[in-house]
Amino acid sequence: MARLWTFVVTGIAVFMVTMDNLVVTNALPVIRVELNTGLEGLEWTVNAYTLTFAVFLLTAAALGDRFGRRRLLAIGLAVFTLASAAAALSPDIGTLVAARAVQGLGGAMVMPLTLTILADAVPPEKRGTALGIWGAMSGLGVGLGPVIGGAVVDQGSWQWIFWINVPVGLVLLPLVALLRESRGGAGRLDPLGVGLATVALFGLVFGLVRGGEHGWTSGPVLTSLVAGGVLLMVFLWWQARAPHPMVPLTLFRGRGVASRGFAIANGVAFVMAFGMFGAVFVGAQFLQTVQGYSPLEAGVRTLPWTAVPALAAPVSGILADRIGARWVLALSLALQAAGIGALGAIARPDVPYGELVLPFVLAGLGMGLFFAPIARVTLGFAPRGYEGVASGTSNTLRQLGTVLGVAVLGVVFSTVGGYADGQRFTDGMRAAELVGAVILAAGAVLATFLPATGEAVEDTPVPAVAKPLAAVAAD
Template sequence: MDQPASRRGSAVWALIITGVASFMAALDNLVVTTALPAIRDDLGGGLEELEWTVNAYTLSFAVLLMLGAALGDRFGRRRMFILGIGLFTAASAAAALAPGVGGLIAARAVQGAGAALLMPLSLTLLSAATPPARRGAIFGVWGAIQGLAVAMGPLIGGAVTEHISWQWIFWLNIPLGIALIPLSRARLLESRGPNGRLDVLGTVLASLGLLGIVLSLVRGNAQGWGSPQILLGFTAGAALLVGFVLYERRAPQPMLPLRLFRSRTFSAVNAASLLMSLGMFGAIFLLAQFLQLVQGYTPMQAGLRMLPWTAVPMLVAPLAGILSDRFGGRVIVATGLSLMTVGLGWFALITEPDVSYAAQVPALVISGTGMAMFFAPVASLVMGSVRSEEQGMASGANNALREIGGTLGVAVLALVFASYGGYGAPDHFVDGLVPALWVGTAALALSAIAALLVPRVRRAGGAGAATAPAEDQAADRAADVAPVTEGKAAPMAQR
């Protein structure tokens, strides 16, 4: 017999369960980077194989996010969330036991598939368990967890590899995954999306289109951006995504209703998320190597010196979430992205082979504060810009764009780095790093501009209440009378 909703639907339990699960998924984006030399010594393989130990996870994660959200809407979000945890946990064990680099790459791809199931559904489950007036604060904590996982990846990977072995970066996931499965069954409420059947054709078109583009992005630097394989991947991927858009406009039960993008909030937040990931992930990828290859720190020492960046989100994000409940997420997100722009620009100005660590600390603190202010309210903005029954689709779209932005950021900044410098002498490395950091800074500046396009929220009925902007309300009224079969519209607390 099911437990009462008051016990099973607790926002605190939902935050703990979804926070830990999404922490594992976000952490494994970057945790393997500092373990690559040890993996090469143990399993062998060349540079391309080692790159794929990172890219296999990112690729399957980005490509399957929309499918994960659609499966949750169709078969049950809690059920698919638990399946994602199980798949991620089993793949982590397979990665730790991999006898060769090929087996490790395959396990990493399956890990990414599990993460693609659990990540978009974690936000939907958390939103369902949280009263609207508390979502800013709860999402603020969830956002702090995500920011911490992204920034702590290199530190945790380096510390575990240096003091135990690289296999343990995967073994650590096993007890967490085993504990989360029964907790999810006992403490999370089941829910489904409005569609009674899976949008098979739309899912295939979107997944294959993203596969073509993302695969070309992660292979472009190695094979050459003008090579026939890369151009074919971009062309085929773009054509499939165009087909997806055309099909979704006419589908009776679309996987991603395109009318969601009529909301200026939804469109602007997703554009800001993609550009933020482009600048941030590409910068972290290069700065972690700068600390090790140029300044001579070990992986763990480099991770420790990133602590001013990694520790700040835990302090700032909950406060930013509370402030977003009071003042709206628009100003918090835009301020955070502006601070990240300043922080990365600071790095670009001061970076020299012998720059002191003390000179880097202000940039680290500013960047960490900005990252926390972005992650805290952005989830609330995304989830509040759509109807409650569409939150799984919205979360999947936002996470997919963020992952694609990260992949694009590593590829673009690495291309700029290789064009102006390289892995030779320290001066040569810095010659490539500085222009790459300026490209990342420009992406973050554009992200801040996109955030400012989010409409202001009109406060009504006290500090905790809000109404949607007039233009978004008009878009909703137009959508409500359109001939689509997506269920009744739920009241919205915020756009």
Template sequence: MTRNRSVGWTFLVTALAAFMVALDNLVVTMALPSIRADLNATIDQLEWTVNAYTLTFAVFLLPAAVLGDRLGRRRVFVGGLGLFTLASAAAALAPNIDLLVAARALQGLGGAAVLPLSLTLLTSAVAPERRGAALGIWGASSGLAVALGPLLGGAITQGGSWQYIFWLNVPIGVALVPLAVRRLGESHGPAKRLDPIGLGLISLGLFALVLGLVRGNAHGWTSTSELVALVGGGVLVLAFVAWESRAANPMLPLRLFGSRGFSAVNTASLVMSFGMFGSIFLLAQFLQNVQGYDPLAAGLRTLPWTAMPVLVAPLAGPLSDRIGGRPLLVLGLILQGVGLGWLGLEITTDMSYGAMLLPFILSGVGMGLFFVPVASVVMGSVPAEMQGVASGANNGIRELGGVLGIAVLGAIFTARGGFTSGQAFVDGLRPAMAVGGIAVLAGAAAAVLIPRRQRTVVDPVAAPVPVAV
């Protein structure tokens, strides 16, 4: 009885924490027009309200897992949860856009510790014969957060103000921190060394690249500041690759990419998030700024897209077991690419919601078909002892795809359109959406290179983290 109670508390704390962190990937999207009006933010600054979170989240996923193994998973989990809660309060209190962006970056840092370690702590607490069910429900909580993110963000913004989407996290975090301290068991993993040089190189390199992409139109693509950011960022990323290839304890073992399946599925993951994140960022503002929907109505209208994976998963899971993951990945990316490209070609200022519904559904079904098998394909492409690192790498790459998608599609939007009128917005939205669709279709071509059948034996302790889309 005592063990069952302990497992119950562990499941409650880790599932709620995962839900809260996953929710913050998309909950802010429907609040962007309100943030823009309230804080007088530019499109570049709006991009950073999203990218500051996803960029720090992506970069610190693997270091946080290593810290958990060395210092204690519960200790690092509680620290991340506390930081996420404090950063949420700071975001709600932010008097200007710069402080909001800084708070979002701290949220991402805390979230990077919470989400993967919540999974590890739950796995350690549950008996092997019950892990499948527990991890399935845990993953469903993260998926539900993704589906509800735009809807909750719209409802909260309309019912109160955009600040409340961040205040929502504070009482949850305040309640979970003492529960985690009292109810979660401590555990450690294999002793691993951090890779501070690799972490520094990739963090600075990606920040410089994203900064250059976001500011390119405003500063001029050939200006000195742009060349320093883009070229410097590229050099730092290449230096990261060179360092990781010879480091004794690399943050990201490059030998993983010697597997054709691992390289192909991560390429597909990168471009899927690129097209999806960048498109949702712009469409959320289109529905409100151009078509005049309030935040709640706009959030409801995205549900056929964001909630479709919840409906598709129960059907796609058994099918993936029978035919393998590759066909579903390819089909899912094709459907999503077609949906995005359709909108890019057809969207107008007065396009009816009925005309948008089928592209939304196609994109949502495509997302569902992609997310169901991607974890097993990743895990089946590497040896069992590398599955934990492979999972973290895949989730980090997915998050980075979202960062780049918002930056690149935002740059295309700014170059071709703007907020001056509904038509100007659509003039920028159409080519951005088209590029997003083409990128996702290129991901389908990469997925074709995945071996026909992957190994399906997965180490449950290294099970993948279903980071929010």
């Protein structure tokens, strides 16, 4: 019974926080009008969530390892629920962006802990099935976010895409008490690393978001980009020297198979998020902004894209067992590249909906095949006892990929097109989708270089992120 509750609570929680990555996509055209904002405001509506999500994932994982994963999961759910209510009550774009940032903080506590709590609750021989279920719920959250958002906005208002989180969070909070408490080996914090990463990434994203409108050589934009780049280098320098780094670089730069596999797996996760979610940010607005569909009508018409992951995700783990996780990942990225590339190639203001179905299906199938295998190889290449750090690192890089993908493909969109009319929007969308497809295709090639197995972790040095667990507990 305890294991059943673990599946229920972690599955619903990961669905909720991953859904909020993209639940706003079909509400963006409405938010743009009702809150009187432009592309910059829309980008921050998405990126405020994913940026704080990315930056605080590893800190949340470390806090969970040290003070208890169940405890931190409960705190994260409470923060996420309260921030959702604040987002729903936002009177302007600035308040909405701030609430989304706090939402991301709560999501950062929930996401990695659901995975490590689930992995701890099941025996090793059943972990593949458990990760498949977790991946299915994560994929469902990502895939159904746009259609849920569209349905809610059409039947009520954009505020309800945030209100729906509140009752779910209130129901989950008491159920967390039924989970088994667990801790891990990585319980030390890196406050300087968190600060450097936060400021560096904010600077880069701020510059990218504002560059298209204000000019790449304008003082604030150039200063932001240069400062962000310099601080990112300082962050990496510090991570190589910190006694308890936020991102243990030893996981990536070892000489053995496991370190190489971990580095490639995280590169694949970053590239997938960059290409796919950057393309989704632009493409999801097309059906409403250009073709005039309502949010619900647009959401229903994207079902071939959003429903297919729900069908593909449960079998991705079985497929990985038969042909190998690297080939499933390569296939998933190739399908996403084909779908996004075809969408860009055929895009025009009056394109018949029937021509969009096949690209939607290909992209959705690729997404559904991705999440369970990437979770498997990430944990498989991590040292035993450091699954929390590995999960947090992988999710951090994936969220950073989303942030930079939205920012960079947003720049491509605004440079080539814009919101002036349907043709201008389509021109920008076509360019952004094709760039996203090229990036996803590169990710498919990268995935083929993954080692054939994720079991050889003995050659990975234990990262210097914590004292041994017994010493941590003694503190």
